[in-house]
Amino acid sequence: MDYFRLPSFMKKISIEHCLTELRIPPEFVALHAAQLPFDCRLVMPSGQSWQVRLLNIASGCHFHTGWSEFRLANNIIHDDVLTFTMVDAGIFHVKRYNPRTGCPRLSDLQEDEYGGSDHSDSPDVNTSDDYVPSDTEGGDSSEEDDYAPDPGVLDDGCPTFTVTMDRSNISRSLEIPMAFWRRHIRMNSLQYPVYFNMNGDSWFIVIDHSDTNIWVKRGWRRFKEANNIVVGTRCHFKLIDRNEVQFYVWFDRE
Secondary structure, eight states, X not given: OOGGGSOEEEEEOOHHXXXXXXXXXXXXXXXXXXXXXXXXXXXOTTSOEXXXXXXXXXXXEEEOTTHHHHHHHTTOOTTOEEEEEEEETTEXXXXXXXXXXXXXXXXXXXXXXXXXXXXXXXXXXXXXXXXXXXXXXXXXXXXXXXOOOOTTSOOSSSOXXXXXXXXXXXXXXXXXXXXXXXXXXXXXXXGSOEEEEETTEEEEEEEEEOSSOEXXXXXXXXXXXXXXXXXXXXXXXXXXXXXXXXXXXXXXXX
């Protein structure tokens, strides 16, 4: 399924009822209780995430321990409208909307941009502002033959590309197949950052491109080291949001 079909719910914040906890709609719980672990994680568009603990009592299922910290850290106020999209078991992408305009709050979209987040990065080694993959490094990734869906990945409607780390590419930056991007993502999204989501964390990634290649300019080295990506690691990138360009990432290791 694509991002818009993932399980989601909406809440209008009332400080009277949402100060220390947030009740999850019972209809959502009835449908998705099996995917609601004791510890959940809320991820904002900035890439920052907070752990919250579920409390299941007679009045319903609530985000409890950790909710106040999440609310205060993001300055969530009375009448704010929040949407919660469950991208994996217990992992929710949270978006906040101004009730007067119906638009996302700019502070949520701009916070920690280009370096403020714990998972952002300065330009990676060998991926400076002037770096462009050469033909001998990556070839022309615009060719359609360079991308084909991975037959070993479950077809759930979310397109996936796979990269296997070998001795020739482990020390360079990650390249996203141009054919994959052209087929599934708007080309004007190349000017914006993307997000890699894994194990409840969201990593802020800055990309760059030429006419024939797309590569990670900032964030790959830290992501690679934090997740112990080595020669032989097979990395899967599943596109779960085509608008904000977010990938869910997992690995097969030798």
